[in-house]
Amino acid sequence: MRQVKFSVSVAILVVLIILGFVSLGPLPPLVNLLNPSSGLWVAPPPYATGVQTFVLTQGSRHALVTIYQEPDGFIGIASNETWATFFEQGYLEAKYRLAQMEFLLLTAVGNLSSVLGPSALSSDIFFRELGNYNIAEEEVANLSPTSYTYMAVSEFVDGINAYIAEIKAGKVQMPLIFKLLGFTPNNWTITDIFALQQLFLWENTAAQFDPLYFTFALEKMPENVVEAFFPAYPEGVQEPIVPRELNPTIYQEKGDMANLTFYTPTYIYPLNAPPPDPSQYGVPPNLTVGIGNCYINVSDLVLALKDFGSNNWAVSSPLSVGAILANDPHLSTTVPSIWMGFQLVAPGLNVVGVVFPGFPGIILGHNPYIAWGATNGQIQQTYFYAEVTNSSRPNQYFWNGSWHNFTVIHETIYVRGEKPYHLTILWAKNGVVIQRTPVTIAMDWVGFIPSYEITFFLEADRATSVLQFQQLLEKYWKVADQNWVVADYKGNIGIFSYGDIPVIDGGDPRGILPGTGQYDWKGFVPIQYQPYLYDPPTGFVFSANQVPVSRGYPWYLGWDFESGFRADEIYAVLSSLKHVTFKDMEMLQLDIHDYSTNIFLKPLLEALKEAGYSDTPEYRALASWNGDMYANSTAATIYYFWLINYISTVFGPWFKYYNITPSEGLGKVSFFLGPDDYYHGPLVEDLENWTLYDPDAPWFSNPLTGQHGNASTDMIKAFVETIKNLTSMLGPYSNKWEWGNVHKRVLTSFFGIPALNTEELPAAGDGNTVNAAYGLISNFGPSWRMIVNMSDPLGGVGIYPGGITENPASPYYANTFIPWNNGQYYQLIPQGAPQPFYYLYKGGIKP
Amino acid sequence: MKLWLTPLIQLLVATILSYVGYWYILALSALVLGVVDRGNTRSVLVGLASAVAVGIIIVINASSGGIVQAALFSRIVGIPGGAIVPLILTLIYSFALGSLGYMAGGSVVAKKD
Numbered sequence: 016m017r018q019v020k021f022s023v024s025v026a027i028l029v030v031l032i033i034l035g036f037v038s039l040g041p042l043p044p045l046v047n048l049l050n051p052s053s054g055l056w057v058a059p060p061p062y063a064t065g066v067q068t069f070v071l072t073q074g075s076r077h078a079l080v081t082i083y084q085e086p087d088g089f090i091g092i093a094s095n096e097t098w099a100t101f102f103e104q105g106y107l108e109a110k111y112r113l114a115q116m117e118f119l120l121l122t123a124v125g126n127l128s129s130v131l132g133p134s135a136l137s138s139d140i141f142f143r144e145l146g147n148y149n150i151a152e153e154e155v156a157n158l159s160p161t162s163y164t165y166m167a168v169s170e171f172v173d174g175i176n177a178y179i180a181e182i183k184a185g186k187v188q189m190p191l192i193f194k195l196l197g198f199t200p201n202n203w204t205i206t207d208i209f210a211l212q213q214l215f216l217w218e219n220t221a222a223q224f225d226p227l228y229f230t231f232a233l234e235k236m237p238e239n240v241v242e243a244f245f246p247a248y249p250e251g252v253q254e255p256i257v258p259r260e261l262n263p264t265i266y267q268e269k270g271d272m273a274n275l276t277f278y279t280p281t282y283i284y285p286l287n288a289p290p291p292d293p294s295q296y297g298v299p300p301n302l303t304v305g306i307g308n309c310y311i312n313v314s315d316l317v318l319a320l321k322d323f324g325s326n327n328w329a330v331s332s333p334l335s336v337g338a339i340l341a342n343d344p345h346l347s348t349t350v351p352s353i354w355m356g357f358q359l360v361a362p363g364l365n366v367v368g369v370v371f372p373g374f375p376g377i378i379l380g381h382n383p384y385i386a387w388g389a390t391n392g393q394i395q396q397t398y399f400y401a402e403v404t405n406s407s408r409p410n411q412y413f414w415n416g417s418w419h420n421f422t423v424i425h426e427t428i429y430v431r432g433e434k435p436y437h438l439t440i441l442w443a444k445n446g447v448v449i450q451r452t453p454v455t456i457a458m459d460w461v462g463f464i465p466s467y468e469i470t471f472f473l474e475a476d477r478a479t480s481v482l483q484f485q486q487l488l489e490k491y492w493k494v495a496d497q498n499w500v501v502a503d504y505k506g507n508i509g510i511f512s513y514g515d516i517p518v519i520d521g522g523d524p525r526g527i528l529p530g531t532g533q534y535d536w537k538g539f540v541p542i543q544y545q546p547y548l549y550d551p552p553t554g555f556v557f558s559a560n561q562v563p564v565s566r567g568y569p570w571y572l573g574w575d576f577e578s579g580f581r582a583d584e585i586y587a588v589l590s591s592l593k594h595v596t597f598k599d600m601e602m603l604q605l606d607i608h609d610y611s612t613n614i615f616l617k618p619l620l621e622a623l624k625e626a627g628y629s630d631t632p633e634y635r636a637l638a639s640w641n642g643d644m645y646a647n648s649t650a651a652t653i654y655y656f657w658l659i660n661y662i663s664t665v666f667g668p669w670f671k672y673y674n675i676t677p678s679e680g681l682g683k684v685s686f687f688l689g690p691d692d693y694y695h696g697p698l699v700e701d702l703e704n705w706t707l708y709d710p711d712a713p714w715f716s717n718p719l720t721g722q723h724g725n726a727s728t729d730m731i732k733a734f735v736e737t738i739k740n741l742t743s744m745l746g747p748y749s750n751k752w753e754w755g756n757v758h759k760r761v762l763t764s765f766f767g768i769p770a771l772n773t774e775e776l777p778a779a780g781d782g783n784t785v786n787a788a789y790g791l792i793s794n795f796g797p798s799w800r801m802i803v804n805m806s807d808p809l810g811g812v813g814i815y816p817g818g819i820t821e822n823p824a825s826p827y828y829a830n831t832f833i834p835w836n837n838g839q840y841y842q843l844i845p846q847g848a849p850q851p852f853y854y855l856y857k858g859g860i861k862p
Numbered sequence: 863m864k865l866w867l868t869p870l871i872q873l874l875v876a877t878i879l880s881y882v883g884y885w886y887i888l889a890l891s892a893l894v895l896g897v898v899d900r901g902n903t904r905s906v907l908v909g910l911a912s913a914v915a916v917g918i919i920i921v922i923n924a925s926s927g928g929i930v931q932a933a934l935f936s937r938i939v940g941i942p943g944g945a946i947v948p949l950i951l952t953l954i955y956s957f958a959l960g961s962l963g964y965m966a967g968g969s970v971v972a973k974k975d
Contacts, residue, residue: 021969028889028962035886035955042939049952051919052883055935056952058927185883191931195938770937824930 041132043197059188062111062820062827066849071099073173081851082107087841088819088831089356089367093851093862098170100361101375105174108355111820112372113178114190115351115765117200119373120207123214124148128430130198136436139428144440144447145217146463149424151209154465158205164470168205171375176202190821192766211373212469216462219495221393222573224293227456228680228687230526231290233280235673243714244666244701245525245686247277247574248566251700252614254579254586256498256510256558257546259565265544270569274521277574281522282401282529288453290679324577325390326604326785326797327500328557328585329508331550335595337806338502341604342379342388343797345787349765350773350829352817354799358844358852359476360862365855366476367843369799369815376473379799381811381843383855384479385503386803390558392496392512395573396461398519400445400530404455412443412455415532419444445535457530461515466493481507481549488513489542498558504805509549510556512563516540516572525574540570555589557582559785575686578699580610580783597810600802605838606785612642612654614703615730618710619657622727623734632748633738646755646779653737653752655781658699660733660740663688665715666698672718706730754779762817762832763794773829776836786838800840809856812840868895868904869911872960876915885919888912888956889963896967905961905968912960913953920952 035046048054067082071094078099083091090107094100108116121127125143127135158165179200181187193200217223232241259266284290327342346353354369357377368380379388403413411418421441428436441448446459471491478484481501488499488511496514517536519528528534546563548556560577587610588603589595620638628634633653640650666688670681680687685696705712710726717724724732738748745751755777764771775792782789789795803811816835818827834841844852854862872895876888892908920928932945941947 017969021966024962024965024969028959028966031955031958031962032886032889045951045955046886049948049955050883051880051885051916051923051952055932055948056920056928057923058931061927191934191938195935768938770934770940822927823934824927 038197042195047197048194053185053188055191055194057188058824059190059822060110062822062825068849071102073098073102081849083358083849083852084819085845086827086830087356087845088352088354088815088817088827089358089841089843090819091358091360091367091848091852093358093360093849093854095362095862097361097364098166100359100364101167101170102174102177104357104359104375105171105176106178107174108372109175109178110187111822112351112355113182113200113821114192115821116175116373117193117198118766119211119214119371120203123210124207125426125428128428128436130196130431132431133433136428136430140436140438141449142214143426143428143438144449145213145460146440146447147210147213147217148206150213150463150465151206154209154212154467155206157465158467162470164467164473165205167375167473168208168469172203172205172208179203191823208373208375209469211371213462215371215374216466216468216494217460219391219497220396220460220462221391221496222395222575223397225395225575225684225686226397226399226524226526227291227293228684230280230282230284231675231679232686233278233523233526234283234286235675238278240669240673241278243712244669245574245697246701247525249562249574249576249579249697249700250704251579252583252703253562254582255561255565256512256556256563256582257548257565259567261548261551261553262546265546266565266568268541268544268569270540270544270571271518271520272569272571275519275571276521276523277525279523280526281534282527284401284527285453290676291450291454291456292678324560324581324782324787324789326557326559326581326585326787327388327390327498327510328555328589328603329500329502329510330555330589330595330600331502331506331508332554334554334589334592335804337504337804338386338506338508339595339597339600339802339804340381340386340388340500340502340508341600341800341802342390342500343604343785343800344379344389345789345796346798348760348762348794348796348798348816350762350771350817350823350832351765351821352762352798352815353765354815354817355819356813356815356843360851360854362862364477365852365862367811368801368813370472374469374472376469376476378472379801380476380813381801381803381805381808382476382478383504383808384805385475385481385484385501386801386805386808386811387475387484387499387501388801389497389499390560392498392514392563393560393573393576394496394512394514394516394563395524395571396494396496396514396517398446398459398517398524398534398536399527400443400457400459400534401527402443402448402455402457402530410441413531414444421448443530444532445530455530456527459517459536460494461517462494464493464515467491468494479503480505481509485509485511485547485549498560498563500556500558502803502805504808506805507550508556510547510558512546512558513542514545516545516570518570524571540572544570546572553590555595557585557589559585575696578611578696578783581785581787583613584608584610584785597802597804601812601838601840603785604797604800604802607644607780608785609642609644609651609654609781609783611658611699611703611783612640615658615661615706616640616642616654618706618726619730619734622730625727626731628731628734631738633734636748644754644758644779644781644784646753646758646777648754649748649750649752651754651781652741652757655754655758656741657730657733657737660736661730662698662702664729664733664736665702668717668719669714758788758791758793760788760793760796760836762829765821771823773832776833778836797835800835801843802840803843809844809853811843813843814840865904865907868899868964869907871895872908872964873911873915876912876956876960877918880916880919885916885956886959888915889959892960892963893967896964897970899964899968900971903968905965908964909957909961913957916952916956920949
C-alpha cells in the first residue's frame with residue numbers, strides 16, 4: 016500500500032513538475048509565469064512624477080543629475096556632465112519602454128523569428144536583405160571614437176545596459192510581454208542603435224515598392240491613359256512647398272527630367288508570370304503570433320515608425336512678432352506611443368521634444384535658439400532593376416557589357432521552435448536581389464550608403480540658427496528625405512527638402528528598369544538645386560507632403576505626392592492672416608475643415624439639384640454645411656463616403672477594363688485605389704482637375720458597359736450609392752449618421768494586442784484635414800503636436816497621444832489620449848520646473 | 863511532531879523559497895518534511911501552508927501592481943474574471959506541489975506508530 020501511495024504521489028508530482036517546466040503554446044513555462052516573485056505577479060517599476068537629484072557614478076566619473084518626471088509624457092534630465100545626460104536617457108528609455116525598444120531592434124536586425132517563431136520569418140528575411148545590421152556596422156566603423164556622436168551613443172547604450180543589468184540581477188522586473196514570450200533581453204551595442212537608424216530610414220523612405228506596382232500600369236494601360244490618370248506632375252490644385260517665384264535659382268539647371276520617360280515602360284515584365292509581390296518582401300499584413308487574443312502583430316510593430324503624412328509651417332516677419340513654428344507628424348497613434356518626451360540639459364545643451372525609443376537625443380523639438388519640425392518629402396529613393404541572367408551562368412548577371420558574379424552573403428536566422436533558416440543574399444552593382452524568379456529583381460536604395468542621420472539629430476539639438484541647421488542637413492541628412500521647417504530666435508525661418516535624390520540618364524524611373532547598367536544612378540541632385548526657402552517675402556513656409564516644387568522643376572523627385580488638401584488649407588489660412596498669433600497657430604493645427612469640399616461640394620450640389628435631389632434631407636444637410644468635419648455633422652459622413660464612391664465610380668471600371676488585379680496592387684496602393692488612402696494620391700487630383708475644368712472628359716464614361724458619362728452623372732451615381740450604403744449601415748437619415756458615430760480615434764497597442772488598445776473616442780476631422788484622422792477607426796494622425804514662438808521659447812507647447820510608459824497597468828500608459836483628442840497642449844518646459852531646466856534660457860543657471 | 867509544526871515549517875520555508883524566486887522547490891521541502899514525519903497524514907495542511915506561503919508573496923507584491931498585471935494577463939489571453947483565474951491556478955499548483963511532495967516523502971519510510 017505504501018509503495019502504491021509512493022508511486023502514485025511521485026508520479027503525479029513528476030507530471031506536475033514537468034508540466035510546470037514546459038512551454039504551453041506561446042506561453043512560457045508555468046513555474047516562470049506564475050512565479051510569485053518574478054512572474055506575472057510582479058510588475059515593472061511604476062512611473063512616479065516628481066524630482067530626484069543624485070550623484071551618478073560610473074567608474075571613476077561622477078556627475079550631479081536631476082530627473083524631473085512629469086505627468087504629461089515628458090522626463091527632464093539635467094546634469095553637469097554631458098555623458099551623464101545621455102546615460103540617463105538610455106537608462107530611462109529602457110526603464111519605461113524596453114519592450115518597445117527590443118521589438119524595434121529585433122525587427123531592424125531581422126531577428127524577430129527567434130522570439131516570435133516562423134510567422135515572423137518573411138519580415139526577418141527582408142530586413143536581412145536590407146542589410147540593416149551590416150550597414151550599421153560600417154557606420155560605426157567609420158565613426159570616430161572621439162566624436163560627439165560616439166560619446167552620446169555609447170553613453171546612451173551604457174544607460175540601457177545598466178537597466179538590463181538590473182533586470183538580470185533581479186532588482187527590477189521585466190515588462191509583462193517579455194514574461195509572456197519567455198524573452199530575456201541582451202546587452203545593446205552602438206551598432207544596434209545604428210541598425211535602428213536604418214529601420215527608421217527605411218520606414219520613412221517614400222514610394223518604397225511603388226515602381227513594382229506601377230510597372231503594371233505602364234504595361235497594361237495605353238500611354239494616353241497613363242498620362243491622364245498618372246501625370247508626372249500632379250494635376251490638382253497645388254500650392255507647392257518651394258514655388259518657382261520664391262526661389263527661381265533651383266529651377267535654372269538643366270536637370271534630368273528632359274531625359275526621362277514617364278508613360279511607357281522601360282522594362283517589360285512578363286505578364287504571364289506571377290507579379291512581384293512586395294508583401295512577401297516586407298512585413299506581411301496580419302502577421303500574428305500566439306493564441307486567442309495573446310499575440311504580437313508584427314506589421315503593427317514597424318508601421319508605427321512610418322510617416323505617411325504630416326504638417327509643418329513657420330511664420331515670421333511681417334506676419335508675426337518673432338518666428339513661430341508648428342509641426343505635427345502623422346504616424347500610427349499607438350500605446351505606448353512611438354514617441355517619448357524628454358528635456359535634455361547638459362553643458363551647452365538644453366533641448367526639449369520627442370524621440371523614438373532606442374534613439375539618443377531629440378528628433379523633433381526646440382532649444383533656446385531654434386525650433387524644428389519635419390514632414391515626409393515623398394521623394395523617390397528606391398529604384399528597381401531587372402537583372403539580365405542566364406541559366407548557363409548561375410550566380411552571374413550581365414552589367415555594363417560583361418558578366419559579373421553576384422556578391423553572395425550567407426546568413427542564418429534562428430527561428431523559435433524550428434530549425435534555423437539559412438538565407439543566401441545576392442548583391443548586384445545596382446542593389447540587393449529581392450526576387451529571383453521569374454525575373455531577378457534588384458532594389459537600390461539610398462539607405463544602402465552608410466549615413467549619419469543620428470549625428471544630425473544630436474547636432475541639431477545644439478544648433479543655434481536656421482543656417483547652421485541647414486548646414487547640418489547638407490552634411491548628414493541623406494535618406495528618408497524630409498521637409499524640414501526651422502525657425503530661430505532672431506526671427507529667421509526656412510524650409511529644406513533635403514536628401515540624396517538619385518539621378519539617372521534615361522528610362523522611366525516610375526517602373527522597373529533594365530539592370531544592364533545603363534539606368535543606374537549617376538549621382539544625386541546637387542544640394543544647391545534641392546528645394547528650399549529661407550526667409551521668403553511671404554513671411555511663411557509650410558509643407559504637408561504635397562508636391563515640393565512648381566511645374567517645370569528640372570530634376571525628377573518622384574511623383575506620388577499627397578493630394579494637397581491639407582497644404583491648400585494651410586496655405587489658405589496663412590495667406591489670409593495679417594497678424595499671426597500663437598492662438599492662430601493652435602487653431603490651424605486643430606483645423607478640421609476638409610479643403611476638398613471647396614472643390615467638390617459646389618458641383619456636387621449643382622448636379623444633385625439638377626437631378627431632382629434637392630428635397631432630400633441628405634441634400635439639405637450637404638447644402639447647409641461648411642465643409643468642417645465636426646463629430647456631430649451628418650453632412651460630413653455623407654461627404655466622406657461620397658468622395659470615396661466618386662473615385663471608385665470613375666476609376667474602378669477602368670482598372671477592371673485594363674485588367675489591373677489585386678496581386679498587381681489594386682486596392683493596395685494609393686494610385687490603384689489603395690485601402691487607406693483612397694483620396695490621398697493622384698486619382699483624386701485628376702478628379703479635381705476634370706470636375707472643375709473638364710467635366711465631359713472621356714474618363715467619366717464606363718469602358719466596361721460603354722455607358723457615356725460626365726462628372727455630374729458619376730457624382731450622382733456615387734451619391735445614390737452612398738445613401739444606399741449609409742441607409743443599410745445606419746438606417747434612414749437621422750442623427751445616427753453623425754460623423755462621430757462612425758469615425759473614431761483609438762490608440763492601438765504598439766504590439767498589436769487588441770486587449771491593450773484604448774477605448775475608441777468619437778472624433779472630428781478626416782484624412783484631408785490639417786488635424787488629420789485617417790480612416791474610420793483611426794489609429795493614424797498627429798503623433799506629436801508642437802508650437803513654439805522663438806521670441807518666447809519657454810512658452811512652447813506640445814503633446815503626444817499616449818503616455819510615458821509601456822506598462823498598461825500604469826495610469827501613465829494612455830493618460831494624454833483624451834487631452835490630445837480634445838486639442839489640449841502642455842507647456843514643454845513647465846512653470847516651476849527645477850532650476851537646471853532653465854539653463855541657457857535664464858542667466859546665472861548651471862546645468 | 864505536533865500537528866501544527868510541520869505545516870508551520872513548510873509555511874516558513876515555502877515563503878522564503880517563493881520570495882527568492884524558487885517557489886517550485888517547496889515540493890522538495892514538503893518531501894523532506896514528509897520523510898521526517900515518516901508518513902503522518904498532514905498532506906492537506908502542508909499543501910495549504912504552501913499555498914498560503916505563495917499567497918503571502920503575491921499579496922506583498924500586490925502594492926507594486928502585481929494583481930493589476932495578472933488581470934492584464936487574463937485580458938491579453940482572453941480569460942474572464944481579471945486576476946482570479948491566474949490566482950487560483952497559482953494557489954492550486956502550490957497546494958499540489960506541497961501536498962504531493964509531503965505525501966511522496968511520507969511514503970518513503972514506514973509509518974510511525
